[in-house]
């Protein structure tokens with residue numbers, strides 16, 4: 001597809017009340033678990049971003065019946081745990097690491113062979129972190145060099161449960177193993193030194209599986225699933241995605257006079273590290289109407305423009321805000337003083353090398369920045385000069401982050417391609433412009 005450049009120019013105050021689209025992590029899982037349940041699952045507020053649509057297509061190819069009704073409600077008729085059928089097609093997971101890795105887990109303990117591929121970004125990302133534990137459970141893999149896509153998963157008929165200690169903090173790897181454990185007799189356990197997002201655990205329990213989390217020696221968590229349960233179709237209400245809300249929240253903070261309310265935002269504590277960090281920086285965010293929605297906490301966030309000050313973000317916060325470092329870096333560029341982020345090496349293996357892309361883009365916009373192997377330092381003060389076209393490398397979060405920076409920069413900030421925003425946040429530009437943003441095609445000005 002042809003690249004879609006966009007540019008963002010400095011705006012006045014932002015104001016209004018909006019609901020950003022549904023949570024991406026929860027949407028993937030609702031489709032996958034619905035596809036494995038007996039009976040009908042009804043999903044309200046599913047994210048219709050391209051990443052999630054790839055999961056829907058793949059689950060259909062493996063036997064589930066998935067439709068979207070006229071009201072936008074998704075209905076899934078599942079095959080039952082163990083009931084996936086072999087696909088005659090290669091499953092294309094597009095740009096989505098979550099879709100690829102969780103599905104690799106699912107099919108690995110079914111006696112079927114499944115071929116996976118993805119786009120030019122996904123085929124660069126490491127998959128051995130998933131295939132290594134799944135091999136221990138009995139599956140085999142034929143991968144491209146470096147354990148990358150395209151790859152084939154030869155599922156096992158006789159899976160064995162494992163206890164596996166995660167070498168990297170990753171909810172995708174944890175979930176892939178738990179999903180493999182779903183069709184494995186006995187108890188499969190994942191040990192994580194740092195707590196990562198627990199949407200799989202919460203939703204599997206909601207569907208009727210037995211999932212336990214126990215604190216063990218050294219403070220690590222042991223997450224266990226008892227295999228071969230019968231899970232039954234349920235209703236899932238998907239909260240608004242805190243990772244998408246982050247772009248609007250930071251935009252409101254950095255534009256003087258802004259007052260924006262974001263409704264229904266998921267507030268699972270394993271996802272809210274960015275909001276904790278912004279509050280430490282001096283952000284005026286009020287968490288209103290805190291409530292529970294189908295096992296997930298949600299709140300409405302009122303965000304008012306604030307003078308921000310740089311902070312040191314501790315490394316143990318990284319799993320709870322792993323996708324939010326690019327937008328935090330933009331907030332840091334608009335803050336007074338220096339913000340340091342440590343323990344962020346995982347950013348190098350996302351849709352792009354996010355440490356490099358953020359550092360290069362900020363540098364091009366006249367902001368002082370240093371990227372280390374595992375760290376990022378942004379020097380704020382004086383407001384970002386802007387005036388650059390930033391490369392986005394097929395990465396939705398890099399594109400959205402720099403469009404937000406442009407809203408507060410002295411000169412416009414352009415991005416070379418905004419097309420990948422649709423993977424996670426369809427409607428981003430219209431929502432932002434509806435609040436008072438000025439994002440448009442460069443030639444339109």
Ligand SMILES: O=C(O)C1=C[C@@H](OP(=O)(O)O)[C@@H](O)[C@H](O)C1
Pocket residue numbers: 024025026097098169170171172173175197322323346
């Ligand atoms: O489990 C998930 O839904 C996700 C986990 C994270 O990836 P890692 O597990 O690779 O950290 C995150 O970056 C991704 O956007 C979604």
Ligand SMILES: C=C(OP(=O)(O)O)C(=O)O
Pocket residue numbers: 051095096097098099323350351397424
């Ligand atoms: C890293 C991300 O997603 P995924 O790993 O699913 O591609 C993201 O959305 O920022």
